[in-house]
Amino acid sequence: MTDIPLIQADRLHALMDAFIAHGGEADGGMHRLTLSAEDGAARDHLAAWMKTQGMVVTVDCMGNMVGLLDWAGPDGPVVMTGSHLDSQPHGGRYDGAYGVLAACEAVQSVRDGMIAQGIAPRCNLAIVDWTNEEGARFQPSLLGSAVYAGLLDADDARSRQDGDGVTVAQALGAIGYDGSTTFPKPQAYVELHVECNTVLEREGARFGAITRHWGAVKYRLAFIGRQAHTGPTPMEDRQDALLGAAQLIAALGAMPGRAEGTLYTSVGRLEVRPNSPNVVPGEAVLFLELRSPDQALIDWAETEMLAQADIAAKATRTRHETRYIDRRGVGFFDEGLIALATTEAAALGLVTRRLDTIAAHDAICMIHVCPSVVINVPSIGGVCHHPSERTSPEDLTLGAELLARMLWRLCEEGLAA
Amino acid sequence: MTDIPLIQADRLHALMDAFIAHGGEADGGMHRLTLSAEDGAARDHLAAWMKTQGMVVTVDCMGNMVGLLDWAGPDGPVVMTGSHLDSQPHGGRYDGAYGVLAACEAVQSVRDGMIAQGIAPRCNLAIVDWTNEEGARFQPSLLGSAVYAGLLDADDARSRQDGDGVTVAQALGAIGYDGSTTFPKPQAYVELHVECNTVLEREGARFGAITRHWGAVKYRLAFIGRQAHTGPTPMEDRQDALLGAAQLIAALGAMPGRAEGTLYTSVGRLEVRPNSPNVVPGEAVLFLELRSPDQALIDWAETEMLAQADIAAKATRTRHETRYIDRRGVGFFDEGLIALATTEAAALGLVTRRLDTIAAHDAICMIHVCPSVVINVPSIGGVCHHPSERTSPEDLTLGAELLARMLWRLCEEGLAA
Numbered sequence: 089m090t091d092i093p094l095i096q097a098d099r100l101h102a103l104m105d106a107f108i109a110h111g112g113e114a115d116g117g118m119h120r121l122t123l124s125a126e127d128g129a130a131r132d133h134l135a136a137w138m139k140t141q142g143m144v145v146t147v148d149c150m151g152n153m154v155g156l157l158d159w160a161g162p163d164g165p166v167v168m169t170g171s172h173l174d175s176q177p178h179g180g181r182y183d184g185a186y187g188v189l190a191a192c193e194a195v196q197s198v199r200d201g202m203i204a205q206g207i208a209p210r211c212n213l214a215i216v217d218w219t220n221e222e223g224a225r226f227q228p229s230l231l232g233s234a235v236y237a238g239l240l241d242a243d244d245a246r247s248r249q250d251g252d253g254v255t256v257a258q259a260l261g262a263i264g265y266d267g268s269t270t271f272p273k274p275q276a277y278v279e280l281h282v283e284c285n286t287v288l289e290r291e292g293a294r295f296g297a298i299t300r301h302w303g304a305v306k307y308r309l310a311f312i313g314r315q316a317h318t319g320p321t322p323m324e325d326r327q328d329a330l331l332g333a334a335q336l337i338a339a340l341g342a343m344p345g346r347a348e349g350t351l352y353t354s355v356g357r358l359e360v361r362p363n364s365p366n367v368v369p370g371e372a373v374l375f376l377e378l379r380s381p382d383q384a385l386i387d388w389a390e391t392e393m394l395a396q397a398d399i400a401a402k403a404t405r406t407r408h409e410t411r412y413i414d415r416r417g418v419g420f421f422d423e424g425l426i427a428l429a430t431t432e433a434a435a436l437g438l439v440t441r442r443l444d445t446i447a448a449h450d451a452i453c454m455i456h457v458c459p460s461v462v463i464n465v466p467s468i469g470g471v472c473h474h475p476s477e478r479t480s481p482e483d484l485t486l487g488a489e490l491l492a493r494m495l496w497r498l499c500e501e502g503l504a505a
Numbered sequence: 506m507t508d509i510p511l512i513q514a515d516r517l518h519a520l521m522d523a524f525i526a527h528g529g530e531a532d533g534g535m536h537r538l539t540l541s542a543e544d545g546a547a548r549d550h551l552a553a554w555m556k557t558q559g560m561v562v563t564v565d566c567m568g569n570m571v572g573l574l575d576w577a578g579p580d581g582p583v584v585m586t587g588s589h590l591d592s593q594p595h596g597g598r599y600d601g602a603y604g605v606l607a608a609c610e611a612v613q614s615v616r617d618g619m620i621a622q623g624i625a626p627r628c629n630l631a632i633v634d635w636t637n638e639e640g641a642r643f644q645p646s647l648l649g650s651a652v653y654a655g656l657l658d659a660d661d662a663r664s665r666q667d668g669d670g671v672t673v674a675q676a677l678g679a680i681g682y683d684g685s686t687t688f689p690k691p692q693a694y695v696e697l698h699v700e701c702n703t704v705l706e707r708e709g710a711r712f713g714a715i716t717r718h719w720g721a722v723k724y725r726l727a728f729i730g731r732q733a734h735t736g737p738t739p740m741e742d743r744q745d746a747l748l749g750a751a752q753l754i755a756a757l758g759a760m761p762g763r764a765e766g767t768l769y770t771s772v773g774r775l776e777v778r779p780n781s782p783n784v785v786p787g788e789a790v791l792f793l794e795l796r797s798p799d800q801a802l803i804d805w806a807e808t809e810m811l812a813q814a815d816i817a818a819k820a821t822r823t824r825h826e827t828r829y830i831d832r833r834g835v836g837f838f839d840e841g842l843i844a845l846a847t848t849e850a851a852a853l854g855l856v857t858r859r860l861d862t863i864a865a866h867d868a869i870c871m872i873h874v875c876p877s878v879v880i881n882v883p884s885i886g887g888v889c890h891h892p893s894e895r896t897s898p899e900d901l902t903l904g905a906e907l908l909a910r911m912l913w914r915l916c917e918e919g920l921a922a
Contacts, residue, residue: 318771319864337751354735375782447736
């Protein structure tokens, strides 16, 4: 094995600082919606970096970008690592971007180290930036990796529209990332991410490997009433779509307390039409989510949510209509890669905390392609999707170091390791 | 008195049809937000019409437009009539526009008739188009007439911003209606409007005079929570601004059933931030209204609403903040003008129904300037603020005819009549 530390922390932090220019905000937050001008600039920056490293860059029809270091020859197995450069609106700097930029540092360090030591690599290395992981501008989340993994039809995904009616295909074209080269399936996938939870911090741990992802059911559910004047229209004649939606949101908020087990519910987005102060809303569209580690509980919650929607519609003389459903079952990551993470962390004197993830990661799609894992370092206070999201420089360095060590071991010993 | 009919129905309907071009939609609706390009085109059309009639057009600092027929001499008293050309988003064709265009027909007919009969007019006639009656693009509603009546400071009103941050002053400038001439106070004000309620239709009546306007309290009330990831953030740690807002909206919906008397409540607009599917909302701003014919009930409702907001904030670990309050007390129109309307309707064999208005009209501000009244013809099904809003051609003609007869009488007999 190589010297410790394997990576160059200063170089990692400089690269991360440089990417703040692409959408960073004065309050420390990040506003880099997928396929926006800021995202385009970040992608150009990443592509330029990959090319200076002699990597071959490919872009597929979803704008997923891959840089390949094919130093083990054209027929060598591929270990892929990365995450996503897009952020939530006014979100944080590390969610996603850290996994891509730490992958850059890790791959560069492994390559330089193995060449310096004269070790012949047994795997090629690929760095990926997935499109629209966040699901903020286009729905669903994990859009790019879902198409890559064959879980979603490409034409369907490319036709999804943002709030202004711009399709994914149009947005890809606008920033020059409407590609046509699908990267071949890798043989392993490792994604580094900040934790977005407080488990590591609460337990004083610094490193985790995700073993299970929660299931999630997401609905886009519309209440449809009738637009009318908020003044003269008698209360008993109103068909107020927002009132129906509000009753369902309140009922969803009460469901976790009624559930026998762990259930998370949320409505993150609500579209009200025409949304004018003097007009009874004619339509209100909820983007709602139900999440649980227990599949049976998700099933119960979905049925209960629809029953509550019926009650709200009846009470408000409106009707409801399901416009889109995204169901993701409970799933598990690769125990071989979890063991590798655990071994490498132990070599640094660290215990690896086995974690659940409730948030989605592109690795959830990659489970369907190859052995996959997500590794975590703490986010201070568990914050994610907020401008104050931070990870200490030491932990940022640690995560990249452990990623590099995993890649080194896979390149040195091959995928049977 | 003149021949019946006084007005030319074909000319009225042709003028109304011509104005559909300025924002009319394929479904029969109207989208002419105040100070939009469509509103600018409608104003230009109106100004051109006024000039062909020899009227002097003035525009004040709120964009309120007045065309004056000064045939009784520069010192003659002024009877003002009109309404507003702006509409709700995807609203109806008649709400507002009818009152302006019927005023055009009525004034033209009265002038031509009195000149033909050689009658010397004892009043001048003015036609007005008020800015932002609807309160859709800028708040509050009645913005132009409120400034004219001295109820709102002009600088304050001009600084109000729409959803895109454009101020009233900027929007006025953009369409060339940032004027500087305040029209002198008139001595009477008559506004013709479609009913926006079903009282006339239910009773088989065709004509009404509004005697009382309901009171209204409007709040812009924000719930402030903390933006977070909808996945990993534990339910007990969430500060969900939308959940707080939804609980208040549900409570507001239940208040009319609890009130001892007639109370209307509504939330027409809700702004959610950042409004992204995977993010717990950090802010939700409600535009809520409480309306009643009973001032004591409005006062109760305001106190109760704030108590419910406290309950919702506590339950959701959020806080609420009042950003704007608009209070309008219960008020009464001029009995002299109501009697005039009643007499003229009786001359056509019609009984005048005394009505309340729950909707706001610019005449509510004009009560503070001079004797004022609103007269109504039915809207089919009571529809207002919806593309299907319609009034029968016969009733459109009738309303204009009665307006003309009232103007004739005032011009013939003077304001002591």
